[in-house]
Amino acid sequence: MKKYKDLDCVLLVDDDISTNFIHRRIVENTKINVAVKEITSAREALDYLTFSGKYAHTEDAPKAGIIFLDINMPGMNGWDFMAEYKKLDEKHKARIVVVMLTTSLNPDDELHAAKVEEIATYLHKPLNMQAFSTIADKYFEEIKEN
Template identity: 90%
Template sequence: MKKYKDLDCVLLVDDDISTNFIHRRIVENAKIDVNVKEITSAKEALDYLTYSGKYEGQEDAPKAGIVFLDINMPGMNGWDFIAEYKKLDEKHKARIVVVMLTTSLNPDDEQHAAMVEEIATYLHKPLNIGAFAEIASKYFEEIKEE
């Protein structure tokens, strides 16, 4: 099983519980040693990243290295999340790779994502093992066992 420096947790942010379940299984089947946290709202995801709300006092929880973010969610959508994420203190954003993971076929969404510095890449659902493994190896250094 591979391990990557600073990749302790993958945060799945999607209002669809079934999609989060499928994506959890994909991450687990990628044979990468990482925790997976499923969250169904953008607001809760921000709370997780900043140890606020119901996550207050949980600074010892695994730190997200990759955030897979859906665009279309009720209340705060993916774009709203990015707007709030930009305002976070750098200590909460350090070494986090944000990936838009969506069913949106709107080319404007992809173009918008390409212009947002905080979004590392834009993928169409469903996530697959190869795409996850590629993101992990591109943005994180593999820890070689001796």
């Protein structure tokens, strides 16, 4: 299995439980040694990143290296999440790669994502093993075993 420096956890943020399940399996099947955390709301994802709410006292949990973020979610959507994410202290977002992962075919969403510097890339669902491997290779350094 491959291992990457600073890629301890992939955070899946999507209100659809079955989509999170499928994306978890895809990440696991890439044979990259990484924990996967599935979260169904943007607000809960912010709590996870800041160790607040139900994630208080979880500072020892694996830190997210990649966030796959859906746009269309009830309550706080992906854009709302990004607005709050920008306000976070650097210690909560250091070395996190945010990937907008959506079914949206609206070209305005892709243009908007391109203007948000915290969003590394914009992908259409479903996630696939090649896309995940490419992101890991591009943004993280592989730890070579001796």
